[in-house]
Amino acid sequence: SKRDNLPPGPGGNRLSIGPYAYRRFHEWSKEYGPVFSLKHGSKLIVVIASYQAAIDIMQKHGSELADRPRSVAAGEIFSGDMRTLLVGAGERLKKLRRALHSQLQSTTAQQYGSLQYRNAKNYVRNMLSDPEHHLDHGRTYAASVILELTYSKTTPTKYADKEVQDVMKNVNRMFAALKIGAYIVDTFPFLKYIPLGGVSELRRFHKEELGLFKSQLNSAREKLSQSIAQPSFATYLLENQGQYDLSNDELAYLAGSMFGAGSDTTASGLGIITMAAATHPEELKKVQSQIDAVVGRDRLPNYDDEPLLSRVTAFVLEAHRWRPIAPQGFAHRAMKDVIWKDVVIPKGAIVYGNHWSIMHDPEVFPEPDSFRPDHWLNEEGEVRDDLKHFDFGFGRRVCPGQYVAERSLFINTALIFWAFNIHEDPNSPIDTTAFTDASVVHPLPFAVKIVPRIKNLRELLDADTD
Numbered sequence: 517s518k519r520d521n522l523p524p525g526p527g528g529n530r531l532s533i534g535p536y537a538y539r540r541f542h543e544w545s546k547e548y549g550p551v552f553s554l555k556h557g558s559k560l561i562v563v564i565a566s567y568q569a570a571i572d573i574m575q576k577h578g579s580e581l582a583d584r585p586r587s588v589a590a591g592e593i594f595s596g597d598m599r600t601l602l603v604g605a606g607e608r609l610k611k612l613r614r615a616l617h618s619q620l621q622s623t624t625a626q627q628y629g630s631l632q633y634r635n636a637k638n639y640v641r642n643m644l645s646d647p648e649h650h651l652d653h654g655r656t657y658a659a660s661v662i663l664e665l666t667y668s669k670t671t672p673t674k675y676a677d678k679e680v681q682d683v684m685k686n687v688n689r690m691f692a693a694l695k696i697g698a699y700i701v702d703t704f705p706f707l708k709y710i711p712l713g714g715v716s717e718l719r720r721f722h723k724e725e726l727g728l729f730k731s732q733l734n735s736a737r738e739k740l741s742q743s744i745a746q747p748s749f750a751t752y753l754l755e756n757q758g759q760y761d762l763s764n765d766e767l768a769y770l771a772g773s774m775f776g777a778g779s780d781t782t783a784s785g786l787g788i789i790t791m792a793a794a795t796h797p798e799e800l801k802k803v804q805s806q807i808d809a810v811v812g813r814d815r816l817p818n819y820d821d822e823p824l825l826s827r828v829t830a831f832v833l834e835a836h837r838w839r840p841i842a843p844q845g846f847a848h849r850a851m852k853d854v855i856w857k858d859v860v861i862p863k864g865a866i867v868y869g870n871h872w873s874i875m876h877d878p879e880v881f882p883e884p885d886s887f888r889p890d891h892w893l894n895e896e897g898e899v900r901d902d903l904k905h906f907d908f909g910f911g912r913r914v915c916p917g918q919y920v921a922e923r924s925l926f927i928n929t930a931l932i933f934w935a936f937n938i939h940e941d942p943n944s945p946i947d948t949t950a951f952t953d954a955s956v957v958h959p960l961p962f963a964v965k966i967v968p969r970i971k972n973l974r975e976l977l978d979a980d981t982d
């Protein structure tokens with residue numbers, strides 16, 4: 517019977533998993549194995565915690581796991597059930613993902629190359645003039661790229677800008693609402709129809725966020741009507757609204773929520789790369805030797821160099837294996853019973869692919885706590901295509917922005933490693949385990965020394981017209 521064959525687990529009713537759930541899950545996986553379960557209130561959570569189990573379950577059963585658990589507070593009320601990340605499996609999800617895919621898939625992603633490159637050069641300039649605030653510069657890069665890609669905003673963006681802060685306020689509210697136990701309406705969904713207390717607050721937040729997304733979209737719409745709009749995700753959606761059968765509100769949300777999904781994640785990824793470089797000087801040197809051999813020091817690296825800069829790609833992959841950006845992964849929901857070996861993941865279970873455990877699996881990544889970009893290279897020194905990286909999630913819900921994100925991470929890493937040596941400051945050693953506790957984690961502020969290694973760096977940056 518299903519009940520007899522549930523994955524093993526710690527027992528009891530685990531109403532709270534405590535802080536840093538992905539670390540707790542990792543500890544439990546050592547005790548209960550790569551697929552374990554726990555009771556959480558009236559729900560069952562199943563955690564997938566090894567590389568092979570991730571392939572067997574999260575990938576091979578991707579269509580049965582395409583759903584999300586019901587999220588009344590953050591998904592249905594706060595996001596009006598329109599935020600792709602939280603929408604359950606069904607027709608709406610299909611059309612939202614179809615529209616996202618059309619503009620973000622691997623070949624289309626290349627069209628953003630020049631805007632990513634231009635902004636990556638600004639990242640280098642900011643690191644040069646103000647190395648102390650290196651994490652903020654990553655945030656500025658990520659915010660600028662998303663706003664330009666989504667709304668063709670070309671005026672300089674700073675993370676402190678009101679528009680960015682307004683969007684972030686709502687993103688933070690949404691993630692706070694998603695936290696287990698944040699709103700009682702998640703336990704008693706019928707309260708959704710009684711606009712008191714938390715529910716009326718959530719409705720107010722939704723109105724505010726929708727208003728913000730609509731005003732961002734209106735400026736793109738105005739530019740389009742005056743024929744001065746640069747192509748962007750928003751203008752594409754406005755011109756093809758009928759084809760994707762999107763209501764006005766769905767369209768505003770689809771464009772608006774790109775920022776929450778794509779900006780914070782990319783900024784975190786850049787911060788982790790700086791942390792990994794500063795704490796692994798010998799690995800940084802290996803990448804720089806390859807960059808020197810392929811690019812030299814008289815011109816900037818660019819996307820055309822990518823096939824020969826396998827060590828840049830391997831460094832990025834390893835940085836986010838070592839310190840995943842979304843270490844717990846996002847919750848999926850089983851739409852059918854899924855059988856794995858002798859256990860059943862029953863229909864309705866909440867399923868987490870715990871990115872941290874999957875990418876610290878010693879069977880696949882020996883000595884998983886050490887930082888070894890060579891995991892990702894074959895004997896010819898090329899990037900391995902037989903090894904999967906799971907920080908972008910799984911199956912039908914895999915991150916649709918993955919190609920854009922990978923191109924951002926590649927070009928910034930290539931430019932920064934070409935331009936600078938990055939050292940740990942002996943007076944303030946870096947704690948490589950100090951991260952925020954959230955769905956998307958960020959390194960806590962840390963000091964680094966960023967020293968130019970190219971003589972005429974500023975001139976080369978200014979002379980480069982790509």
Ligand code: HEM
Nearest residue numbers: 600601777778781782785841846908909910913915917921
């Ligand atoms: C390094 C950067 C990024 C990381 C690590 C990341 C990671 C993720 C993860 C783990 C998921 C959930 C996958 C799952 O449920 O299994 C996701 C979903 C999503 N991501 Fe990303 N992401 C990144 C950048 C981006 C960018 C740049 C965009 C947009 C341009 C984007 C758009 C989205 C959207 C719309 C979803 C929701 C998809 C769904 O639920 O069906 N992401 N991302």
